[in-house]
Amino acid sequence: MCAIHQPNLFPRLSTVAKLYAADRWVVLDDVQFARRDYQHRARLAALDEPARQQWLTLPTRLPHGRPTPIDQARLAEPGRSRRTVSLLTRQYYGGSRYWPAVRDVLDAVLDQFEDTDRVSDVAKASTVALLTALGWSGEVLRSSAIPTRVGRSERLADLAAATSSTHYLCGTGGWRYLDTQAFDGHGIQVLSFHTPVDTGDPLWRWARHISSLWALSRIGPEALAAMLAAQRDHRPMEGFT
Structure with missing residues (x-):
């Protein structure tokens, strides 16, 4: 089972849920950087008041401009960004009873600022740290290391095929453009993946809006892992139509 997703800084629960359901994550790091997306920023929410939110943003410079x-993409101010990530994360979640688990995720990210100025490395590390806290032990690869065709659907199909995947998890965003014929040529089945909607559970209610650091801080790694496992195992994913 393969999921292909751009590196996101402290990704939302909807993204973590999709990656958790996969056996491998191909980090889509060779597509155009988008300042309005989540590669360099995350929306933090107050522990007891999730509607109160704040952007955590890494100032980023683009050596080749918009393309x-x-x-x-490079960190414009690595030292300042490191301090901001540390201070804001502690401010929002330091009072949680599950702070030790959150701190482990934070420390893994802070270490990256010592070794790299690539935004994608920091974002990838934040996602891997979250998945590791939840007990996920899948494979992580970078799309930039895998030759593919140019078209969007063709690129995704080639990435899935290169990793010997038999199934590709398609999130809600992919429904708008995906051409499943590109996957048919490789014998790969496309499955749609979505998180629950219209639910009274506040964790799923905010899953597509705020960083999953909030969910980790609210219920802890064991309960969150159990919730994601139940979503994966008891809500069968459907073939793409």
Whole structure:
């Protein structure tokens, strides 16, 4: 089972849920960086008042202007960004009873600022740290290391095929453009993946809006892992139509 997704800084629960359901994550890091997306920013929410939110943003410079690929975007102020990530995360979630688990995720990200100025490395590390806290032990690869065709659907199909995947998890955003014929040529089945909607559970209610750091801080890694496992195992994913 393969999921292909851009590197996101402290990704939303909807993204983590999709990656958790997969056996491997191909980090889509060779597509154009988008300032309005989540590669360099995350929306933090107050522990007891999730409607109160604040953007955590890493100032980013694009060496090649707007067409700069994600893996070539650079931190504009690494030292300042490191301090901001540390201070804001502690401010929002330091009072949680599950702070030790959140701190482990935070520390893994802070270490990246010492070794790299690539935004994609920091974002990838934040996602891997979250998945690791939840007990996920899948494979992580970078799309920039895998030759593919140019078209969007063709690129995704080639990435899935290169990783010997038999199934591709397609999120709600992919429904708008995906051409499943590109996958048919590789014998790969496309499955639609979505998180629950119209639910009274506040964790799922905010899943597409705020960083999953909030969910981790609210219920802790064991309960959150159990919730994601139940979503994966008891809500069968459907073939793409």
